[in-house]
Amino acid sequence: MKLSAYLKDRLAAFLIAAGTWVLVLIFLFAFRLPGQAAVIVSTAALCGGICTVCWDFLRKKGFYDSLMSCAEQLDQKYLLAEMTEEPDFYEGRLLCEVLKDAGKSMCEQIAVHRRENEAFREYIEMWVHEVKLPVSGLELMCHNDGLTGYEEQIKRVDAEIETVLYYVRSGTAEKDYIIRPVSLKRIFSETALKHRAALQARNIALRTEGLDCEVMTDGKWLGFILGQLTDNSMKYGAAEITVSAEQLPEKTVLHFRDNGIGIPADDLPKVFQKSFTGQNGHRHAKSTGMGLYIVKKLCEKLGHGISVRSAEGAYTEFCISFGRDELHSVRPGAV
Amino acid sequence: MKRILIIEDDEILRGELARLLQNAGYDAVQMKDFQDAAAQMTAARADLILLDITLPGLNGETLLQEFRRSSDTPVIMLTSRTGELDEMLSMSYGADDYITKPYHPTILLLRISAVLKRAAKAVSAVQMYHDAEVSTVRGSVTRGQQEQILTKNEMIIFQQLLERRGEIVTRDDLMTALWDNEEYVNDNALSVNISRLRSKLAELGLPDAIETRKKQGYVLK
Structure with missing residues (x-):
C-alpha cells in the first residue's frame, strides 16, 4: 500500500476538510476573535487531521499488505480468505466476509464439477x-x-x-495404476501379438534388442503406450520398427524407432500437444492429435520421461525412460 | 477330449465361445444359470474353466476364491476390465491366466492349450511322432540313429502341428504361436521355416509329413 496513492484516494476528504477549515476561519473572523485563537484552532485541527490520517493509513496498510503478499505467495489464490487474519476495522471485516463467501462458493462449485x-x-x-x-x-x-x-x-x-x-x-487425479516390476519383453510381445495382422498386412518387420529386463511401471498402461506408438508407425509409412532397451546407471531407456516418413522439424516440439496434427496429420488426414497427447500424459502420471527425435524422410524415435532409484528398485524374480 | 466349462453371462458371447472351442476340438459346456455357481463348477468335472469376472448377482473373483478351496482345476479369467489391479487380484485368487476382452480367438486358443498343458504337466520333454522322438529340451527330432536339430521357430511350428495332429492348423495359428514366443517372423519366413521343417523330416525318412491344404493351412499326418 503506497502512501501517495492512499492520499490521492482521500483527496475529496481533504478538500472537504480544507473547505470546512476556511468556513471556520470565516466564522472566527466574523465573531472578531483574536488572530491567536485562529492559529491555535488551525494547529489543533491540522494535528488532529494528520494523526487521524496516519493512524488510518497504518492500520489499513498492515492488513492490505499482508493480504497482497499472501495472494502473491499462494498457489491456489481462491484459498486467500482462509489465509487472511481478520482485521480490526469495519471495511476490512466486510471484505473478509465477502472473500470467505466467495471462496466457499468457489469450493462448492469445484466440488460439484x-x-x-x-x-x-x-x-x-x-x-x-x-x-x-x-x-x-x-x-x-x-x-x-x-x-x-x-x-x-x-x-x-x-x-x-x-x-x-x-x-x-x-x-483424472485418481491414482488408478499400479507400479510394479514388469518385463519389457512380455509387454512388447503382447502389443506385437495384438497388432500382428495389421503389421503383417503392411509388411512391417519388427526387431527387438535387449528387452530381457524389468522396469517399474504399470503393464497395462505401458501396453497402451506401445500400442499407440505402433499405430503411429503403421500410419506413417514404417517398413521396420526397432524396439530396444538401453541400461544407464540411473535409468532404463526404451527406444521405439521406425523408418517411416519422420516428423518435420517445425512440428517436432509440438507432437505431444493436445489436438496437434501437424503436416503429417493433414497430409494423411487420419490424425486426431490425441494419441501422443494421451501417451505423454500417461507417462507423466507414471513418472516416466518421454522424448522424440526424428529426421524427415528417415526415422522417428521415441525414448521412454524408467527410473531406477531406491523407490523404484527392481526386485529379482517378480514379474 | 478336454472338457471346458464356460461361465459367461452374455448369451451371444457364451454361444460363440462354445462354437470356437468346439471347432477347436474341445468339449464345451455352458453354465446358463448362475445359482449355486460354485457347486456347478465342481459338478461339471471340467478340465479347464473360462470364468467371466462380472456375473449377475455375484463376483467372479469371489467365486474363484470359493472354488479354489476345493479344487485346483485350471481357471482362465475372461474380463473386460483392463486394470493391472484386477489382473493382480485375479491371479492372487488363484487364476491360471487372465485374458481381456476382446480377445483374439487364436490367442485365446493358444492360452487355453498352454494352461491345459501346464496343468497336465504334459510339458514332458519328449513327445512321439510315429516312431520319432521329439525333444523340446534338445530341440531335436530323433528317429533311430538319426537326429535332426530344429531351430526355435521350426520347433514351435512342429509342436503346434503335433498338438493338433490330423487337424488343419492355419497359417494364422502358426503366426500367433510364433509371435507369442517373441519370434516376429513374416509370411515369407514362415513359408521358409515350413519347407525347412519338411526337408528335415524327409531326411529322417518321414516325407510328406506336412500336407498343405490350399487357402486353409497345414495338416500333420
Whole structure:
C-alpha cells in the first residue's frame, strides 16, 4: 500500500476538510476573535487531521499488505480468505466476509464439477467394459464364420475405445495404476501379438534388442503406450520398427524407432500437444492429435520421461525412460 | 477330449465361445444359470474353466476364491476390465491366466492349450511322432540313429502341428504361436521355416509329413 496513492484516494476528504477549515476561519473572523485563537484552532485541527490520517493509513496498510503478499505467495489464490487474519476495522471485516463467501462458493462449485467429472469417468469406464462385450462377440462370430475381412475394422473399433478409456484415465487425479516390476519383453510381445495382422498386412518387420529386463511401471498402461506408438508407425509409412532397451546407471531407456516418413522439424516440439496434427496429420488426414497427447500424459502420471527425435524422410524415435532409484528398485524374480 | 466349462453371462458371447472351442476340438459346456455357481463348477468335472469376472448377482473373483478351496482345476479369467489391479487380484485368487476382452480367438486358443498343458504337466520333454522322438529340451527330432536339430521357430511350428495332429492348423495359428514366443517372423519366413521343417523330416525318412491344404493351412499326418 503506497502512501501517495492512499492520499490521492482521500483527496475529496481533504478538500472537504480544507473547505470546512476556511468556513471556520470565516466564522472566527466574523465573531472578531483574536488572530491567536485562529492559529491555535488551525494547529489543533491540522494535528488532529494528520494523526487521524496516519493512524488510518497504518492500520489499513498492515492488513492490505499482508493480504497482497499472501495472494502473491499462494498457489491456489481462491484459498486467500482462509489465509487472511481478520482485521480490526469495519471495511476490512466486510471484505473478509465477502472473500470467505466467495471462496466457499468457489469450493462448492469445484466440488460439484469434481463429482460430475468423477461420475463421468466412472460412466466411461463402465461403458467401455460394456461395449467390449459386443465387440468380443463380433470378433468371435467373424472367426467362427470365417469372415476374415472384418477383423481389422473390429480391431480399429477396439483401439478407438481403448483411446477413450486411457484419455479419461490420463486426465483424472485418481491414482488408478499400479507400479510394479514388469518385463519389457512380455509387454512388447503382447502389443506385437495384438497388432500382428495389421503389421503383417503392411509388411512391417519388427526387431527387438535387449528387452530381457524389468522396469517399474504399470503393464497395462505401458501396453497402451506401445500400442499407440505402433499405430503411429503403421500410419506413417514404417517398413521396420526397432524396439530396444538401453541400461544407464540411473535409468532404463526404451527406444521405439521406425523408418517411416519422420516428423518435420517445425512440428517436432509440438507432437505431444493436445489436438496437434501437424503436416503429417493433414497430409494423411487420419490424425486426431490425441494419441501422443494421451501417451505423454500417461507417462507423466507414471513418472516416466518421454522424448522424440526424428529426421524427415528417415526415422522417428521415441525414448521412454524408467527410473531406477531406491523407490523404484527392481526386485529379482517378480514379474 | 478336454472338457471346458464356460461361465459367461452374455448369451451371444457364451454361444460363440462354445462354437470356437468346439471347432477347436474341445468339449464345451455352458453354465446358463448362475445359482449355486460354485457347486456347478465342481459338478461339471471340467478340465479347464473360462470364468467371466462380472456375473449377475455375484463376483467372479469371489467365486474363484470359493472354488479354489476345493479344487485346483485350471481357471482362465475372461474380463473386460483392463486394470493391472484386477489382473493382480485375479491371479492372487488363484487364476491360471487372465485374458481381456476382446480377445483374439487364436490367442485365446493358444492360452487355453498352454494352461491345459501346464496343468497336465504334459510339458514332458519328449513327445512321439510315429516312431520319432521329439525333444523340446534338445530341440531335436530323433528317429533311430538319426537326429535332426530344429531351430526355435521350426520347433514351435512342429509342436503346434503335433498338438493338433490330423487337424488343419492355419497359417494364422502358426503366426500367433510364433509371435507369442517373441519370434516376429513374416509370411515369407514362415513359408521358409515350413519347407525347412519338411526337408528335415524327409531326411529322417518321414516325407510328406506336412500336407498343405490350399487357402486353409497345414495338416500333420
